Amino acid sequence: TSSPSSQPTKNPTSTVISGELDVPIVPHSTETLAVLLPPSQLHRLLTISQVSSNNDHAVPVGRSYDGYNWQTLHPLLLDIECTESSCILAIPPNAGIVAMHYLIEEFTPDPATTDEELAKLLLQGTYGPTLESLEEAKSLGSAVAWVQDQMSKPITSLREHYRKRVSAYAKTDLHHHATRPPCEAGSRWQRHAFNRWRDIGKTIEEVSNRSGSYYLKVDGIVRTEVATPPSAEFSLGVTSYVICRPDRDNAGMNKMSDFYQHEVSGEQGTLLVAANADGCIMPISIDMPAVYFSDTDDAFGGSIPSVNLVSLADPYVFEAKVLQDINSPFTCDDFKATWPNFVIDNDTGLFYLEDRRVELYDNTDGERTQKKRLLEGRCTQSPRTFLNEDTCVPRSDCSPPVFGGDFILNADNLRKFYEVDGKYVYRLQNLPLVGTSAPCKTNSNRFVRKNAGEDGSGCSSGNTDFSSIVSAIETSLTSLDSQERNDVRVLDIEDVSMNCEDSLDETLGASFTATIPGTNNLSCWTHSYYREWSV
Numbered sequence: 001t002s003s004p005s006s007q008p009t010k011n012p013t014s015t016v017i018s019g020e021l022d023v024p025i026v027p028h029s030t031e032t033l034a035v036l037l038p039p040s041q042l043h044r045l046l047t048i049s050q051v052s053s054n055n056d057h058a059v060p061v062g063r064s065y066d067g068y069n070w071q072t073l074h075p076l077l078l079d080i081e082c083t084e085s086s087c088i089l090a091i092p093p094n095a096g097i098v099a100m101h102y103l104i105e106e107f108t109p110d111p112a113t114t115d116e117e118l119a120k121l122l123l124q125g126t127y128g129p130t131l132e133s134l135e136e137a138k139s140l141g142s143a144v145a146w147v148q149d150q151m152s153k154p155i156t157s158l159r160e161h162y163r164k165r166v167s168a169y170a171k172t173d174l175h176h177h178a179t180r181p182p183c184e185a186g187s188r189w190q191r192h193a194f195n196r197w198r199d200i201g202k203t204i205e206e207v208s209n210r211s212g213s214y215y216l217k218v219d220g221i222v223r224t225e226v227a228t229p230p231s232a233e234f235s236l237g238v239t240s241y242v243i244c245r246p247d248r249d250n251a252g253m254n255k256m257s258d259f260y261q262h263e264v265s266g267e268q269g270t271l272l273v274a275a276n277a278d279g280c281i282m283p284i285s286i287d288m289p290a291v292y293f294s295d296t297d298d299a300f301g302g303s304i305p306s307v308n309l310v311s312l313a314d315p316y317v318f319e320a321k322v323l324q325d326i327n328s329p330f331t332c333d334d335f336k337a338t339w340p341n342f343v344i345d346n347d348t349g350l351f352y353l354e355d356r357r358v359e360l361y362d363n364t365d366g367e368r369t370q371k372k373r374l375l376e377g378r379c380t381q382s383p384r385t386f387l388n389e390d391t392c393v394p395r396s397d398c399s400p401p402v403f404g405g406d407f408i409l410n411a412d413n414l415r416k417f418y419e420v421d422g423k424y425v426y427r428l429q430n431l432p433l434v435g436t437s438a439p440c441k442t443n444s445n446r447f448v449r450k451n452a453g454e455d456g457s458g459c460s461s462g463n464t465d466f467s468s469i470v471s472a473i474e475t476s477l478t479s480l481d482s483q484e485r486n487d488v489r490v491l492d493i494e495d496v497s498m499n500c501e502d503s504l505d506e507t508l509g510a511s512f513t514a515t516i517p518g519t520n521n522l523s524c525w526t527h528s529y530y531r532e533w534s535v
Contacts, residue, residue, distance in 0.1 A: 180359035244280035440502035458513030
């Protein structure tokens with residue numbers, strides 16, 4: 001064994017042995033066995049595994065490569081302790097009936113080819129090698145030359161690359177991207193009546209119409225019209241059924257509805273449905289219907305916009321089309337902000353359902369985004385980074401409101417916070433009079449007109465014993481113009497003595513009837529906590 005000074009300290013009752021390559025190590029039956037593990041060499045891999053008669057394969061216990069310290073491995077995670085010069089593995093006792101031993105083995109990998117070395121470099125330094133990038137790296141000759149070449153090139157933007165190619169699904173708008181409005185060129189449309197991303201788990205209802213056919217509705221909105229209802233065609237037994245979520249069949253294969261409808265070939269997908277969610281364990285397959293309406297006035301109470309659609313160039317997308325433009329007299333006002341929308345293709349006369357996708361905005365190189373508002377009224381935003389800090393341009397027409405001077409807290413002004421920047425405004429009310437002094441004991445007081453629409457006769461139970469407080473309220477109202485006197489709801493009377501005595505704090509939280517100057521109108525003002533009705 002090695003001397004104690006050159007190896008980790010183990011339990012003094014443990015036996016310490018030196019492990020050797022390809023020599024079985026049998027654990028003790030009653031005590032821990034400490035094994036001094038051999039060091040690995042450059043370009044060599046050492047492993048130690050547990051081998052037992054009830055396992056088909058050896059179970060890895062630890063490894064070391066290229067001269068690095070040994071590492072313990074899942075699933076056994078046996079204790080390995082290392083110093084600068086050695087590592088010791090603690091093998092637990094084995095008193096069981098299963099024969100077991102441990103084995104240290106060495107592996108020497110074949111030398112990596114130049115292509116493999118450069119592919120590894122590209123895996124670590126890029127989003128993955130291509131044949132073109134691999135040939136470029138080979139032409140440069142070394143990893144150092146490749147890194148220097150990369151550093152000499154202009155900075156490229158992943159966001160810019162992503163924006164130009166993505167067509168991801170998104171349900172809601174966010175500040176840095178939005179769902180593309182249905183009336184904009186490039187919006188996407190599909191022939192099948194149900195949507196993979198929005199309708200899984202939804203309930204389809206069959207409703208007969210005046211033409212003798214049937215509407216299929218989801219959430220009360222007509223999706224399509226069919227001559228024969230699926231309940232009859234596929235013997236469902238119910239006229240209301242759920243679109244099932246993905247499940248696995250007995251063979252372990254993932255089952256999911258096929259969402260497509262190809263008019264040219266006649267191919268169509270399938271919907272997996274059941275009477276309720278519990279029945280989706282054994283769903284029934286029905287044909288995916290196409291979008292169709294014999295009378296849009298009956299289905300929607302009006303016309304559907306006529307548009308020009310163009311096919312996608314991608315051969316793997318064989319039914320979706322994108323909007324080119326809208327035919328007169330229809331405009332964007334004929335589209336809903338909420339999903340779903342429907343259109344009729346001017347060229348084919350076929351109906352299409354909106355397939356709302358994400359829209360990313362190009363603001364590369366300091367270009368202002370042309371989008372001012374998203375569907376939900378938000379402004380588009382991008383965080384300032386080292387890539388755009390010199391070119392990031394704020395837009396004054398889509399920025400949080402900035403007010404100068406007095407800001408009147410009326411409904412129109414408060415609503416601007418939400419309409420312009422998507423922020424909510426809160427008013428604090430019914431706050432307790434914590435730490436608040438009675439008006440007669442301080443020169444700073446807040447009075448709130450809490451029931452302005454119902455106080456024309458003054459306070460129903462106002463305090464009438466302190467006329468000096470009423471006088472101070474009316475004097476404060478006098479300093480306002482005539483319109484503000486009627487509109488104001490909060491009075492802060494600062495640095496003004498109420499000239500009264502109130503040893504019993506009768507004025508604390510009390511209400512006072514005051515006349516609005518210049519009129520005969522009465523108003524009721526309640527002494528309040530200093531943040532009551534703050535916005």
